[in-house]
Amino acid sequence: MLNFIPTLYAQTVPAETPTGLPWDIIASAVILVTLLVAFFYLRRIMEKPMPPRDEEPSQAVPAVAEARKEEALEIPREADELVEIRSDDQASWLQRLRQGLSKTRSHLKDNLSRLLGGQKLDDQTLEQVHEVLFRSDMGVETADHLVDILRKRFGGQSAVPDWSVISTELKQAVTESMQGNEDTALNKPAEGPFVILVVGVNGVGKTTSIGKLAARYVAEGKSVLLCAGDTFRAAAIEQLQVWGDRLGVPVIKHQQGADPASVAFDAVKAAKARGVDILLIDTAGRLHNKTELMDELAKVKRVIAKEMPDAPHETWLVIDATTGQNAVQQVKAFGELVQLTGLVVTKLDGTAKGGVIIGIKRKFRLPIRYIGVGEKAKDLKEFSAQDFAESLFA
Numbered sequence: 001m002l003n004f005i006p007t008l009y010a011q012t013v014p015a016e017t018p019t020g021l022p023w024d025i026i027a028s029a030v031i032l033v034t035l036l037v038a039f040f041y042l043r044r045i046m047e048k049p050m051p052p053r054d055e056e057p058s059q060a061v062p063a064v065a066e067a068r069k070e071e072a073l074e075i076p077r078e079a080d081e082l083v084e085i086r087s088d089d090q091a092s093w094l095q096r097l098r099q100g101l102s103k104t105r106s107h108l109k110d111n112l113s114r115l116l117g118g119q120k121l122d123d124q125t126l127e128q129v130h131e132v133l134f135r136s137d138m139g140v141e142t143a144d145h146l147v148d149i150l151r152k153r154f155g156g157q158s159a160v161p162d163w164s165v166i167s168t169e170l171k172q173a174v175t176e177s178m179q180g181n182e183d184t185a186l187n188k189p190a191e192g193p194f195v196i197l198v199v200g201v202n203g204v205g206k207t208t209s210i211g212k213l214a215a216r217y218v219a220e221g222k223s224v225l226l227c228a229g230d231t232f233r234a235a236a237i238e239q240l241q242v243w244g245d246r247l248g249v250p251v252i253k254h255q256q257g258a259d260p261a262s263v264a265f266d267a268v269k270a271a272k273a274r275g276v277d278i279l280l281i282d283t284a285g286r287l288h289n290k291t292e293l294m295d296e297l298a299k300v301k302r303v304i305a306k307e308m309p310d311a312p313h314e315t316w317l318v319i320d321a322t323t324g325q326n327a328v329q330q331v332k333a334f335g336e337l338v339q340l341t342g343l344v345v346t347k348l349d350g351t352a353k354g355g356v357i358i359g360i361k362r363k364f365r366l367p368i369r370y371i372g373v374g375e376k377a378k379d380l381k382e383f384s385a386q387d388f389a390e391s392l393f394a
């Protein structure tokens with residue numbers, strides 16, 4: 001079809017190209033390729049979305065667009081946890097404490113009142129009382145102690161003691177057994193951040209308790225920093241970050257698998273530099289009989305002290321009340337290695353073995369700093385021996 005080309009240039013151009021192909025074939029190919037290129041180029045231009053006239057193209061300046069999005073989301077709304085803690089009062093806490101301890105209470109109260117109601121306190125009855133107390137996991141010594149008190153008080157009496165009189169006696173005996181927080185006040189530093197290291201075996205409620213404590217401290221108006229010292233699992237870092245995000249509290253973290261001591265070191269440094277009131281350091285759950293893991297914890301403590309000589313000011317062991325007597329071994333093992341200054345007892349709501357903390361308190365004389373009776377942030381609160389004993393036999 002383009003056979004006029006060789007005619008046009010017949011004077012100057014040979015009829016065939018040096019490759020032996022006719023000119024019209026070469027020219028057709030060139031025109032075809034040019035048309036194809038032009039076609040695809042035009043198609044690309046047509047497909048590109050046009051920015052709306054009144055708006056800036058969002059793709060062109062992503063940073064500005066992001067900043068605007070954040071501004072729009074920045075609604076001054078308090079986390080539910082803070083609202084709940086602020087609106088909580090002593091009466092509703094006592095109600096939740098009573099509710100939380102209901103399994104232990106019904107074991108103790110139901111069995112003891114059935115045993116003692118209208119019964120003379122002879123040796124046989126006292127033996128059965130001992131059995132009921134022991135089954136709440138308070139340990140032999142504590143059960144012995146309470147039975148001794150009942151024997152001394154009511155043993156020789158000919159009249160049958162009323163349950164309300166006996167329960168008053170038990171409340172008093174348990175309160176006295178558990179008092180002692182008063183003489184071991186928190187070791188808060190005169191200045192600088194108050195550093196609290198939280199330790200314990202797997203799944204006892206360390207990270208959740210740290211989140212709840214952070215909520216409580218923020219609600220009290222304190223500035224808080226969290227340290228994701230459990231570098232063993234990526235999920236543990238995220239779990240703490242979720243609390244941080246909800247409460248607006250920053251979290252110092254490293255990659256999964258990083259040295260927990262170095263995260264703790266960085267966190268103490270950051271807490272000092274930022275002038276925060278409280279630094280809460282999470283750690284990985286570890287079995288108290290695994291030497292290697294326990295040594296790692298001792299290292300975390302040493303490294304913290306390098307950056308701040310009197311820190312950590314408090315080292316709290318979290319114990320899960322549902323584990324019963326095993327918690328006694330945990331207090332012993334952790335105490336030997338990291339010099340505990342207090343206990344946080346969780347999950348009292350899930351067990352009939354809540355008596356374990358009476359035994360632990362009597363045995364180790366360690367202050368119980370907080371107790372947990374539920375999943376909500378407001379369900380973790382400062383321990384009071386009297387409230388506890390009252391709720392147990394209410």
Ligand SMILES: Nc1nc2c(ncn2[C@@H]2O[C@H](COP(=O)(O)OP(=O)(O)OP(=O)(O)O)[C@@H](O)[C@H]2O)c(=O)[nH]1
Nearest residue numbers: 202203204205206207208285346347372373374375
């Ligand atoms: N019912 C109840 N559940 C609780 C309480 N405290 C913690 N929990 C639950 O216990 C589970 C374990 O809590 P975590 O905080 O992840 O435990 P952890 O000690 O950090 O676990 P590891 O990091 O794996 O060692 C979670 O489902 C918590 O919601 C409590 O007082 N009552």
Ligand SMILES: [Mg+2]
Nearest residue numbers: 206207230236
């Ligand atoms: Mg954890």
